Amino acid sequence: MKEVKGGVCAPLGFQATGIHCGIRKNKTKKDLSLIVSDVMCHAASTYTLNKVKGAPIVVTKQHLLNGEAKAIICNSGNANTCNPNGEDIANQVCELCADALNIKADDIIVASTGVIGQPLDITPFQTHMDKLVSSLNNNGSEAACEGIMTTDTVKKEYAVEFELSGQTCHIGAIAKGSGMIHPNMATMLAFVTTDVAISKEMLNTVIQEVVADTFNMVSVDGDTSTNDMLSVMANGLAKNNIIIDKDADYEVFKEALMYICICLSKGIAKDGEGATKLLTCTVSHACSVQDAKTVAKSVITSSLFKAAMFGKDANWGRILCAIGYCDASYDVDKIEVHLASQAGQILVCQNGRGYPFDEDEALKVLSEDEIDVLINLHDGSHHATAWGCDLTYDYVKINGDYRT
Structure with missing residues (x-):
């Protein structure tokens, strides 16, 4: 092909x-x-x-x-x-x-x-x-x-x-x-x-x-x-x-x-309205495909997480929060999260807890226009990917007067 x-x-x-x-x-x-x-x-x-x-x-x-x-x-x-x-x-x-x-x-x-x-x-x-x-x-x-x-x-x-x-x-x-x-x-x-x-x-x-x-x-x-x-x-x-x-x-x-x-x-x-970044969330080792899809989509639809990505803020707690309120099966104590881009990859969460990382390195990773959120649930053999974008000031500007 x-x-x-x-x-x-x-x-x-x-x-x-x-x-x-x-x-x-x-x-x-x-x-x-x-x-x-x-x-x-x-x-x-x-x-x-x-x-x-x-x-x-x-x-x-x-x-x-x-x-x-x-x-x-x-x-x-x-x-x-x-x-x-x-x-x-x-x-x-x-x-x-x-x-x-x-x-x-x-x-x-x-x-x-x-x-x-x-x-x-x-x-x-x-x-x-x-x-x-x-x-x-x-x-x-x-x-x-x-x-x-x-x-x-x-x-x-x-x-x-x-x-x-x-x-x-x-x-x-x-x-x-x-x-x-x-x-x-x-x-x-x-x-x-x-x-x-x-x-x-x-x-x-x-x-x-x-x-x-x-x-x-x-x-x-x-x-x-x-x-x-x-x-x-x-x-x-x-x-x-x-x-x-x-x-x-x-x-x-x-x-x-x-x-x-x-x-x-x-x-x-x-090309999301006002977007500056493509967000790709890949969930691996889930109990089922549906669990993987639910977790991935929950993360990329979180307004708080999307806003953090616009601000280049490695606020991984918002990722865990989005996982936590979705209707999927997983063990919180096994969750591992990496943030990655062309500038590199950093581990921000391990075993459901924060992992020490360099904020300057995180800023470099999140300054790219395509960001990968890699979530390993360590709970099965299934995976899924979802795509979203950051949430910016321009989204509100575009939709504030869309009709008029």
């Missing part, structure tokens, strides 16, 4: 684009994106578990009942959530796009991101759909990525190449996410394309497995969005032997998809 360029257009048979259509006031910001496959795809999605859901999620769920799709359309600047006519607008967007592409509206995945509770006018879609479709091209992934961004400061776009059944295959992806990040299904918005031939059942299975260890292990601020969605389209144009079981090819495909989703997850965490 190797990284390649092209994002969602790296797999055979996919085109993409992104334009400004007028949803966002800033005309320099793209706000409408489209990804299209040359042929029908097997498709699957995971969605937010927030009980308040964006209208596009309701519509997409209906469209994917048959496990097929040919296009993804997404706008930024307005979440189309909590609107009395939200589903009608989402359906109209699909119909406009379907007419322009000469496909069925039911074969379109629709998504939105932005402010919740603001009316979404259909006019920008009506007046710009032809422009959107006519701008589709084989190098349009970057533009599509820009079109789904809100408070993101960097694009999240990846692609990999690998072999299955002697055939060269690809997976490409774009994602957006910076704030309101605490997924319980997938992530803010992530769109994945692949030319791999895989059955509908196996595609749905693999994304559930991968999401559990990637996007569901990310948190920026503890807020689960109303519009979180991960969607995957597989068009089979690589002509590998179709994956219908959990065989060797399935494992190779899963490894490649896992790599892509880890890259996106880390990118989202590092």
